[in-house]
Amino acid sequence: MSRFVLAAAVLGTAGTAVMPGCWRRAAMNRPEPYQYIVGDEDLNASSAASFARTIALSIAAQAEMARMATTRGNSDAVRALGSTILSDHLRMSDDLANIAREMSLPMPVDLLPQQRQDLDWMAGAQGAEFDRLFLRAMLREHAANEALLEQHAGTGADPRMRAFSGRWLPVERAHRREAAGIVVGQ
Numbered sequence: 749m750s751r752f753v754l755a756a757a758v759l760g761t762a763g764t765a766v767m768p769g770c771w772r773r774a775a776m777n778r779p780e781p782y783q784y785i786v787g788d789e790d791l792n793a794s795s796a797a798s799f800a801r802t803i804a805l806s807i808a809a810q811a812e813m814a815r816m817a818t819t820r821g822n823s824d825a826v827r828a829l830g831s832t833i834l835s836d837h838l839r840m841s842d843d844l845a846n847i848a849r850e851m852s853l854p855m856p857v858d859l860l861p862q863q864r865q866d867l868d869w870m871a872g873a874q875g876a877e878f879d880r881l882f883l884r885a886m887l888r889e890h891a892a893n894e895a896l897l898e899q900h901a902g903t904g905a906d907p908r909m910r911a912f913s914g915r916w917l918p919v920e921r922a923h924r925r926e927a928a929g930i931v932v933g934q
Contacts, residue, residue, distance in 0.1 A: 796906040800853050803896060804844055808856075809863040810889055811837040816870055817882045825930045826879045832926070833886065836919050843915070847908045879932040890924035 810833060817830025848855050859867070866885065873881050897920060901913035 796851065796904065796909045797853050799896070799900050799904065799909055800844060800848050800851075801856055803893065804841070804848075804855050805860060805863070806889055806893055806896075807837050807841050807844065809859055809867070810886070810893075811841065812859070812863075812867055813870060813882060813885055816867070817878075820871075820874070820878050821882065822875045822879045823930070823932065826882060826932075829886070829923070829926055829930065830882070833923055836923070840916050840919070843912060847912055851906070851908065876932050879930075883927050883930055883932060886927040887924060890920050890927065893920045894924065 814830040814833035814837060817826050818834060819827075821827035821830055845855060847853075858864075870878065870881050870885070894917065897913040897917040901910055901917060904910040904913060
């Protein structure tokens with residue numbers, strides 16, 4: 749079984765030290781989406797297998813964050829967005845799993861360690877802080893998915909994956925726009 753390893757992303761500004769107890773906050777505030785690497789293979793590449801694994805990991809992490817938002821969200825808008833994202837991402841995951849099965853592509857069975865850590869950090873947040881962390885994560889991850897889906901819809905080699913990308917790109921855009929429109933109280 750492949751071992752998933754997260755490539756380190758540069759966080760914060762130059763010269764800013766992250767104290768050991770603060771790394772989770774820095775990770776949740778990171779401007780960059782996850783960089784997925786399996787062995788020497790860059791999952792951000794355009795092959796159908798790489799695309800499927802990358803998008804599956806992102807869908808799963810976002811679905812877990814959305815599941816959390818449905819119960820932990822402070823505002824009605826965050827809980828509603830969480831419910832919408834959860835429902836859509838479960839359908840998206842099923843769609844991708846069916847295509848992957850047709851193509852005999854292996855799919856990841858668990859989240860990356862960094863994704864799990866981000867979820868643990870979100871689980872410890874309450875009230876408006878949870879809402880801010882959730883919305884920031886949704887904006888970041890949906891923007892990354894949009895770029896990946898758009899790229900694959902245009903240049904992907906497999907027609908099934910191109911069709912998948914075309915089907916779900918508008919949904920990812922709608923989620924990002926909805927998240928961007930939510931204002932979190934102090």
